[in-house]
Amino acid sequence: MCRVIVITSGKGGVGKTTITANLGTAVAQLGKKVCLIDADFGLRNLDLLLGLEQRVVYTIIDALAGECSLEKAIVRDKRTKGLHLLPAAQNRTKEAITPRQMKEVIQQLSSHFDFIFVDCPAGIEMGFRNAISAATEALIVTTPEVAAVRDADRVVGLLESENMGSIHLIVNRLRPEMVQLDEMLSVEDILDLLVVPLIGIIPDDKRIITSSNKGEPLVLNAEPSLPGIAITNIAKRLNGIDSEFLDLMANQDSLIARIRRFLGLSLN
Amino acid sequence: MSQGLNNKEQINLIKKGEIVVVNLPSQNKQEINQWQRIIDNFKTRLHKIDRSWQSGTKAQIQSQDTLLDTRQLNELEQILEQVGLTIDVIITRRRQTAVAAASAGYSVNQESSRILGYKTIESEIIQELAEPLYLKNTIRSGVEICHPSTIIIMGDVNPGASIISHGDVLIWGTLKGIAHAGATGNHEAVIMALKMQPTQLRIADLVATASTLPTDEYIAEIAYISSEGIKIHVASNFYRYYDFVSANNTWEMKDQAKFPRNV
Ligand SMILES: Nc1ncnc2c1ncn2[C@@H]1O[C@H](COP(=O)(O)OP(=O)(O)OP(=O)(O)O)[C@@H](O)[C@H]1O
Numbered sequence: 257m258c259r260v261i262v263i264t265s266g267k268g269g270v271g272k273t274t275i276t277a278n279l280g281t282a283v284a285q286l287g288k289k290v291c292l293i294d295a296d297f298g299l300r301n302l303d304l305l306l307g308l309e310q311r312v313v314y315t316i317i318d319a320l321a322g323e324c325s326l327e328k329a330i331v332r333d334k335r336t337k338g339l340h341l342l343p344a345a346q347n348r349t350k351e352a353i354t355p356r357q358m359k360e361v362i363q364q365l366s367s368h369f370d371f372i373f374v375d376c377p378a379g380i381e382m383g384f385r386n387a388i389s390a391a392t393e394a395l396i397v398t399t400p401e402v403a404a405v406r407d408a409d410r411v412v413g414l415l416e417s418e419n420m421g422s423i424h425l426i427v428n429r430l431r432p433e434m435v436q437l438d439e440m441l442s443v444e445d446i447l448d449l450l451v452v453p454l455i456g457i458i459p460d461d462k463r464i465i466t467s468s469n470k471g472e473p474l475v476l477n478a479e480p481s482l483p484g485i486a487i488t489n490i491a492k493r494l495n496g497i498d499s500e501f502l503d504l505m506a507n508q509d510s511l512i513a514r515i516r517r518f519l520g521l522s523l524n
Numbered sequence: 525m526s527q528g529l530n531n532k533e534q535i536n537l538i539k540k541g542e543i544v545v546v547n548l549p550s551q552n553k554q555e556i557n558q559w560q561r562i563i564d565n566f567k568t569r570l571h572k573i574d575r576s577w578q579s580g581t582k583a584q585i586q587s588q589d590t591l592l593d594t595r596q597l598n599e600l601e602q603i604l605e606q607v608g609l610t611i612d613v614i615i616t617r618r619r620q621t622a623v624a625a626a627s628a629g630y631s632v633n634q635e636s637s638r639i640l641g642y643k644t645i646e647s648e649i650i651q652e653l654a655e656p657l658y659l660k661n662t663i664r665s666g667v668e669i670c671h672p673s674t675i676i677i678m679g680d681v682n683p684g685a686s687i688i689s690h691g692d693v694l695i696w697g698t699l700k701g702i703a704h705a706g707a708t709g710n711h712e713a714v715i716m717a718l719k720m721q722p723t724q725l726r727i728a729d730l731v732a733t734a735s736t737l738p739t740d741e742y743i744a745e746i747a748y749i750s751s752e753g754i755k756i757h758v759a760s761n762f763y764r765y766y767d768f769v770s771a772n773n774t775w776e777m778k779d780q781a782k783f784p785r786n787v
């Protein structure tokens with residue numbers, strides 16, 4: 257059974273594409289067949305982050321227009337076994353495709369993959385509707401900022417009204433030292449408002465930016481990094497491995513204290 | 525398929541400025557499958573509809589007295605999506621429709637968009653007739669609930685959400701968004717919440733913002749109109765100590781409450 261998971265946020269620039277690239281790679285590293293779909297028409301950059309830009313020949317639009325087969329539009333990542341990308345068209349707008357078409361594309365792909373991740377554009381308009389149309393699971397990405405959390409809340413409401421099967425939260429760009437000084441929303445603050453189960457916390461780290469610029473997902477790096485581990489943990493949790501986090505949640509200890517401990521440990 | 529439907533019995537789209545009003549036919553007879561017939565008719569007319577709007581244009585559903593459930597609302601949304609319309613708000617006269625729409629996450633406006641026009645006689649009449657609206661879910665950012673009578677929410681009202689009632693607003697959860705009680709001018713209306721952390725409180729034509737209100741109280745509280753504007757009191761004993769004085773149009777402390785009993 258193929259799982260179709262949309263990665264969405266409402267607010268722009270919170271790390272959806274970064275997380276799609278890294279999480280997709282991490283899930284493929286676990287031996288799964290993965291297809292990443294770039295649903296950000298007109299502003300595609302998932303191919304850049306994966307270092308696949310030069311290999312994009314056709315896009316989802318060409319496949320829909322019958323100019324090529326869907327198979328042909330899909331780019332196979334040679335670095336990561338099992339990882340594939342279906343690129344978006346750069347020269348089209350978000351209205352170039354309908355939710356129904358998106359559903360059909362994903363339906364055709366679903367028999368070939370274990371996981372399909374859809375990188376959603378910012379906003380809640382047509383591009384968002386397309387991206388969520390075929391998904392049965394959603395990962396909400398937010399940063400610890402009031403505006404991002406507000407938009408995440410709006411998106412959760414919309415997903416609930418679409419009867420989205422499961423919704424999980426990823427808090428990205430957390431800076432524990434700022435939380436401790438009360439200069440940043442804590443994960444608890446965010447959970448208190450959104451009331452959505454947490455699947456991962458990714459620290460703010462400049463290596464994410466450098467790896468994006470190189471077109472090399474951080475999780476590929478031989479040298480382990482904190483954000484890399486955080487993303488691999490999300491991949492594991494998606495596959496039902498490692499229940500560490502669920503225990504964390506059930507524990508009365510402050511989540512942040514636990515995470516800080518976890519951060520401290522892995523840095524040793 | 526589209527036979528036997530005159531203009532009044534079909535869904536009509538009317539462009540009004542930036543939005544498109546979707547008029548649903550009023551329910552005149554208890555006809556079986558009337559909805560299906562209307563929908564089929566609408567679908568067949570769809571490609572003929574003159575699309576003078578852009579994709580993503582907001583649609584206002586005027587459902588009048590038609591009873592709609594969640595499934596029907598979803599069906600309507602999907603069809604409208606095909607012509608580039610996104611449902612913005614559902615306007616209804618029926619409580620069941622309002623409940624279904626609100627619990628499906630749509631913004632709801634019961635009665636009419638005239639809700640902010642204060643003291644219209646018509647809405648006062650409606651207020652007496654309307655039953656409370658009881659919603660059992662978290663009201664999230666971007667959702668606005670309007671109702672001509674008391675609104676009861678079992679859940680939180682998040683920042684960015686607003687609850688607008690001609691009557692009282694009772695929130696069995698945390699109020700973080702905006703609540704407006706007595707929206708047509710009723711000074712007697714109150715706002716009650718298990719935890720008051722509102723962005724803004726409005727009662728009738730008065731407004732109180734978060735900074736003027738005490739924060740971080742972990743007890744049920746009630747907001748009411750006093751002679752000095754909107755005030756907040758512990759909810760549990762409010763009615764024991766306060767009375768609404770119609771002559772002044774404010775809530776005032778009862779005489780016996782002014783004096784301690786055990787002197
Ligand atoms: N954990 C992190 N630490 C540091 N920088 C990060 C982190 N996550 C994302 N970024 C940076 O934030 C920027 C925005 O990220 P990204 O493009 O993934 O966001 P997005 O949500 O896909 O944006 P859009 O809404 O425009 O599609 C990028 O420069 C990225 O490198």
Ligand SMILES: [Mg+2]
Pocket residue numbers: 272273274296375376377
């Ligand atoms: Mg992006």
